[in-house]
Amino acid sequence: MQETPTVVRTIPEPERFRSRSYLDVLADMPSTESCRISPAAMRSMHDSAARHYPLEACGLLLGRVNPLGWGIDEAREVANLNTERAADRFMLDPQGYQAVDRELAGSDREIIGIYHSHPDCPARPSPTDLAAAWEGFAYIIVSTCEGKPADTRCWALNVTGERFAAVHIDIEADSAGAQP
Numbered sequence: 395m396q397e398t399p400t401v402v403r404t405i406p407e408p409e410r411f412r413s414r415s416y417l418d419v420l421a422d423m424p425s426t427e428s429c430r431i432s433p434a435a436m437r438s439m440h441d442s443a444a445r446h447y448p449l450e451a452c453g454l455l456l457g458r459v460n461p462l463g464w465g466i467d468e469a470r471e472v473a474n475l476n477t478e479r480a481a482d483r484f485m486l487d488p489q490g491y492q493a494v495d496r497e498l499a500g501s502d503r504e505i506i507g508i509y510h511s512h513p514d515c516p517a518r519p520s521p522t523d524l525a526a527a528w529e530g531f532a533y534i535i536v537s538t539c540e541g542k543p544a545d546t547r548c549w550a551l552n553v554t555g556e557r558f559a560a561v562h563i564d565i566e567a568d569s570a571g572a573q574p
C-alpha cells in the first residue's frame with residue numbers, strides 16, 4: 395500500500411475563480427457578525443465533505459442565531475439532488491430540509507445555514523451560490539482536496555444582499571475531554 399505523504403495541500407484555483415463574475419460575488423468588507431461552531435458540527439461537516447469527494451456534499455447548519463451572529467451546534471447532511479453536475483453544483487433535497495424544519499418546530503433551535511463542499515476548488519462562493527443565497531443564513535463552504543477537507547470558510551449576504559461577506563469562524567472549545 396502506498397503511503398499518503400503529509401504535505402500541505404495547495405488548493406487548486408480554476409480559472410473561473412479569477413474571473414470578473416466570480417470576483418463580483420465577494421464583498422470588500424468582512425461581515426461584522428461571526429459564526430461560532432461546535433467541534434462536533436465541524437467534524438461531521440468535514441466527514442460529509444470528505445465522504446462525497448470528488449462530488450459535492452451539502453447539508454444544513456442547525457443552532458441559534460444570536461446578537462453576535464450564528465451559533466451552530468449541529469451539521470446535518472442532506473442529499474444532493476443534483477446528480478448531473480454533482481462535482482460543481484448542489485441542490486439540497488427540499489424534503490430533507492422540510493423534515494429537519496418540522497423536527498425543530500417548537501424547539502429553540504432552527505436551521506440557520508447551509509454547508510456544501512467545493513471539491514478541488516477554493517472555499518469561496520460562486521455566482522450560482524450567490525443566486526441561491528438567503529438573507530440571514532450562514533453559508534459554510536468546505537474545500538476538499540485529495541479527498542480531505544483543506545479549507546473551511548463561512549459567508550453571509552452583506553447588508554445590500556448583493557454580495558457575500560466573509561464571516562469569521564470561531565470553533566468552540568472541545569468539551570469532550572473536559573472534567574464534569
Ligand SMILES: [Zn+2]
Pocket residue numbers: 510511512519520523535
Ligand atoms: Zn458552491
